[in-house]
Amino acid sequence: MRRFKPSRRSLLTAVAAGAVTAAAGLAGPGAAASHAAARPVVAPPPGRPKPVIFVVGDSTSSAYQHSERPRTGWGQALPLLLGPQAAVFDYAWSGASSKSFADAGLLHEVLEMLRPGDYLLISFGHNDEKVQDPARGTDPQTTFKEYLQKYIGGAAERGAQPVLVTPVERRRFSALGVAQDSHGPYPEAVRALAAATGTPLVDLTASSKDLWQQLGAEGTKSHFLYAAPGQYPQYPEGVADNTHFQAEGALAVARLVARELQAHQTVPPGYFQYLDAGLDALNGIHWPSERPVDKPLVLEVGAGSAFATVQAAVDAVPAGSTRRTQIRIAPGTYRGTVRVPANKPRISFIGLGEKPQDVVLVYNNASGTAKPDGTGTFGTGGSASVRIDGPDFTASNLTFSNDFDEGANQDMRNRQAVALFLTGDRAVLRNIRCLGNQDTLLVDSPTRGVQSRFFFSDCYVEGDVDFIFGRGTAVFSGCEIRSLDRGSDTNNGYVSAGSLNTQLKHGYLFTGCRFVSDAASGSVHLGRPWHPSGDVDAIAQVLVRDSWLGAHISSAPWTDMSGFSWQEARFHELNNNGPGSRITATRPQLDPALAREFTLEEYLRGADGWAPQLAGTRADSTQEMAGTAAAAGTVTR
Structure with a gap:
């Protein structure tokens, strides 16, 4: 049965006249009029290419960051069910009530993002019940409805479709194994408001209670956040949580929401193309490094900004911060070394130019360069123009360079010169350039x-x-790997020198890359095994797969190093093409039966399930909306 949906114009008229408040049994016409006066009708902003389903609510629907995996909100799982016609933006806030979310300014931010044709799923109740907390508690018959009305009216004013969602039930069973109600009068208050205003309703309280009853007290543990000690590195002591979900449960609840949206024709047919698909929730859901509601600290670098150098901005970042810091760098060349210490995680370098060449971080130390204090030379690691030891680092749209002049320093014995040195786990670099000669990266x-x-x-x-x-x-x-021409007809160098410890399985993966050069045909090797200080446990692992190899790649692409045979390393190719690609006895091919063990996902997953490749894909519920408050942080100019 299709539910009645009033036109947006009729909703606006009702809000302005106070009819919504009166019909819902709220404070009365006078109060409704004051709300309407404080929230004038505005012209809908321009549309976007496809609708966005916005989710606002509490911890049961919010997205969780990677450090909390597998804890998942149902809004975070909702994108897995969608086809290409729409996207999801999960702006729910853990711990929020309808009151605290609005009072914190988050409702205003969401309303600023809404465009005609979007949807706003409104799901509160868990924390509104905490009436002893004046910042969050609401009365189900008065203030709860008043606050929800702000969401309904604000969405309608902007040409978006509001949808009320009753709160999902907790895992609560009687001694006889009967699923129990846990929200008191709040679900009925949502139902009454939906009926009074003609707002579409998803009765998640009822459908989730039915699902928990079907699964039973034991069966629901696979849906709620239950884990044994050591099962997940994020919860070393285990966890037993009867309110929040793990991935499978969040996906199941998202299915309940999607089925009602589709059954009531609140969304067009075909929006949720994967309702009945067999989905791998744990590996398919995207856990971001931070959530949209976690505003970053933004530091501006460049002429006229608070910071003239990138290092000065890094120095201003608080040690041990759990908040993302965006260091936004204006176009220019920044000469000097940069160091991000291990106690400064979640730093992002963002180039503000039109292309990576517009922002260049560069210096010219080499391994053999003497230190200014006379204590020796820098060494290979010390030569780095930029060194990143903090975890969860990201960089985009800029260049890292070491422009040490080898030709002018022929008498220097150690001319290795590093442009970028990374040690911090879970670094993501997109659309960056890394320039140098020997030991660039x-x-x-x-x-x-x-x-x-x-x-x-x-x-x-x-x-x-x-x-x-x-x-x-x-x-x-999808990277371009360019070997520079050293002028030799036979040996123009080596792309890689891996030294992965033998205890570890995954070293370097090149997938969908292009290996290019102007060097002579057959004069460059893909790699050789580096054993630092003769370390016999450093057994390189390199796989080049599904990539294009130029003619410069040697027909015997792997070679020995410092007395260690390449044949003792873990070097393989798979499904490559191009003039430098061929299959010979000196080019080991990965056994196709093992191909699934050496995918991008397997290299990155680790014990904590890291999956940065999902960012920006259909699975991502946290993509920022350009030009909105979601992208704004605390800016230091």
Whole structure:
């Protein structure tokens, strides 16, 4: 049966006249009129290419960051059910009530994002019940409805469709195994308001209670946040939570929401194309490094800004911060070294130019460069123009460079010169350039046997000798790998020099990449095994798959290093093409039966389930809306 849905104009008229308040049994016409006067009708803003389903609510619907995986809100799981016609933006706030969400200004931010044709799913109740807390508690017959009315009217004013969602039931059973009500009069208050205003309703209280009854007291544990000690690294002591969900439960609740939206024709047919699909919730849901409601600290670098150098901005970041810091860098060349220490996680370098070439972080130390204090030379690691030890680092749209002049320093013995040195786990680099000669990019980890993971997407890396090296786990997806021409007819260098500890399975993966060069045909090797200080446990692992190899790649692409045979390393190719690609006895191919163990997902997942490749995909419920309050933080200019 299709529910009656009033026109947006009739909703606006009702709000302005106070009819909604009167019909819902609220404070009366005078109070309704004052609300309407404080919230004038505004012209709907321009539309967007496809509708967005916004989710506002509390911890049961909110997105959770990677550090809390597998805890999941149903709004976070909702994108897995959608087809390409719409997107989901989960702006729910853990701990929020209808009152605290609005009073904190978050409702205003969401309303500013809404466009005609969007949807606003409104799901509160869990924390409105906490009447002893004046910041959150509401009365179900008065203030609860008054606040919900602000969401309904605000969405309608902007040409969006509000949808009321009753609160999902907790895991609560009687001694006889009967699922119990846990929200008192709040679900009925939502139902009454939906009926009085003609707002579409998803009765999640009723449908979730039915589902919990079907699953039973034991069966529901697989849906709620129950985990044994050690099952997930995020919960080393285990967890037993009867309110919040793990991935499977969040997906099940999202299905309940989607089925009602579809059954009541609140959304057009075909929106939810994967309602009945067999989905891998744990590996399909995206856990971001932070949620949309967690506003970043924004530091501006450049002429006329508070910070003239990137290092000065890094120094201003509080140690141990759990908040993302965006260091936004104006176009220009910034000469000097940059160091991000291990106690400063979640820092982002964002180039503000039109292309990565517009923002350049560069210096020219080499391994053999003497330190200014006379205590020796910098060494390879110390030569880095930029070193990142803090975890959860991101960079986009800029260039890291070391412009040490090898030709002018022929008498220097150690001319390795690092542009970028990474050790902090879970770094994501998109659309960046990394420039140098020998040892351009060092992907490492804090100590031997410890895994640090790095994801390079649509990047450009150039150099000549061992220009991607170290013991880290690094995935290069859709990148251009350029070998510089050293002028030799036979040997123009080596792309990689991995040194992965033998205890670890995944080293370097190049997938969907292009290996290019102007060097002579057959004069560049894909890699050689680096054993730092003769470490016999450093057994390189490199896989080049589904990539294009230029003619410069040698027909025998792997070679020995410092007395260690390449044949003892873990070097493989799979499904490559291009003039430098062929299958010979000296080019080991990965067994197709093992291909699933060496995918991008497997390299990055680790014990904590990291999946940065899902950001920006259909699975992502936290994509920022351009030009909205969601992208705004506390700005220091």
